Amino acid sequence: MRVTVIGVGRIGEALVAGLCRAGTSAESITVVGRSMERTFDVAHRHGVRVADLRNLPGECDVLVVAVKPQQIEGVLTDLGSALRGSALRPVVLSVVAGMPTNRIEQFLPSVVPVVRAMPNTPMTVGAAVTAIARGAGATEHDLRLVESVLESVGEVLRVPEDQLDAVTAVSGSGPAYVFLVAEMMIDAAMTLGLDRVTADRLVTGTLAGSSAMLGVGDVGPVQLRAAVTSPAGTTAAALEVFEQSDIRRTFRGALTAARDRSVELSGVGRPPLTPASADQH
Ligand SMILES: NC(=O)c1ccc[n+]([C@@H]2O[C@H](COP(=O)([O-])OP(=O)(O)OC[C@H]3O[C@@H](n4cnc5c(N)ncnc54)[C@H](OP(=O)(O)O)[C@@H]3O)[C@@H](O)[C@H]2O)c1
Structure with missing residues (x-):
């Protein structure tokens, strides 16, 4: 080819x-x-x-x-x-x-x-x-x-x-959402007393390892999350804080904003080229 x-x-x-x-x-x-x-x-x-x-x-x-x-x-x-x-x-x-x-x-x-x-x-x-x-x-x-x-x-x-505008919002911009999560986890880890290098290695390794698990077999994110969450345990305490902050609505809002911006940038509604103007292109 x-x-x-x-x-x-x-x-x-x-x-x-x-x-x-x-x-x-x-x-x-x-x-x-x-x-x-x-x-x-x-x-x-x-x-x-x-x-x-x-x-x-x-x-x-x-x-x-x-x-x-x-x-x-x-x-x-x-x-x-x-x-x-x-x-x-x-x-x-x-x-x-x-x-x-x-x-x-x-x-x-x-x-x-x-x-x-x-x-x-x-x-x-x-x-x-x-x-x-x-x-x-x-x-x-x-x-x-x-x-x-x-x-x-x-x-x-x-x-x-x-x-494709929805795809842009999900996977085109998606890596930035993951990097934002990494950045926020590193910052939070440092407030718990970890040094930057340790925080960086722990967060990077956790994200890479978890992403690898997502790609294996038929087990989806809901089951994978459940498997880490024992009742009244540490993960449950963290997840409750996320849910209280309405993080799901924030994600829906963020992806909708990205999708809408993609529509706007693609100039839908722009008049199509006429055959005459196309010839000039
Ligand atoms: N980055 C992303 O996350 C991502 C994801 C999905 C899709 N995309 C799309 O991929 C496209 C490229 O993105 P990118 O990040 O690779 O951009 P980029 O790093 O700026 O690369 C664009 C390249 O095009 C060259 N170029 C400009 N005018 C040209 C011409 N007349 N003839 C030949 N080459 C020319 C530029 O050369 P000079 O440096 O000499 O100007 C530059 O090397 C974008 O349209 C973007 O929408 C990007």
Whole structure:
């Protein structure tokens, strides 16, 4: 499989690293960046090729767009022109938050299939969970190609595109919630008299170990929590304080705010490009 990655920041480079780890040959991976220094540095470290948008590789199965949301329109404009001037017909995989597939499609030749993905930063350690949604022109074969790219950095699941804002709130932003819990536990541990290094090791190990337990077998979080909680014991005393603080409502509110912000940023309600304006892109 030949993969081109446009935008080699944190997510783009993590994908390149994952593909190399998973055994995709480095010669079949090409990176396209903006800062030449950064792009050649990534290419050198992973042994992959470099191209630019006006000079894409002659063959490419999946073309990943991994630039920031404010950069995507410029990149798609150039990509649309490049694809119109060539016989290349890759699946375009956007990991960019916000822009829906029907808008991405307006920049590209109509025969180019588009798939959108919402990965998360555990991708950098090969432990992402990524949701993908197909654009109108993407086939089962296109989805399988995209899955084989993204499975190099973790787990992949399919969702309807209208669920991607909820996915963003859960797994896209989710690592930050876990890091906040880690930060709060470390602070609380220090108020109990533990030094920072000890607190840090205890909390990090607890979160890593507990996450590993969540991923094993059929036992879910409710049973795992019950197994640590003896009646009137220490864990029960802590959990009662959490419940009294209405932590569940706080979580629902936080995830709803993230989902609503994702909807807002995706510019739903923005007028679609007309064929004439699309030509200018
Ligand atoms: N980070 C997350 O948690 C996360 C999770 C899910 C999805 N995403 C999505 O992933 C995308 C990338 O995020 P990131 O954290 O990897 O961002 P990032 O580190 O800022 O990387 C973006 C890269 O795109 C490059 N770029 C900008 N304009 C370009 C152009 N015209 N041609 C080629 N490359 C160009 C930038 O190069 P320069 O440095 O030279 O400007 C930069 O290296 C974002 O759209 C984000 O929504 C991120």
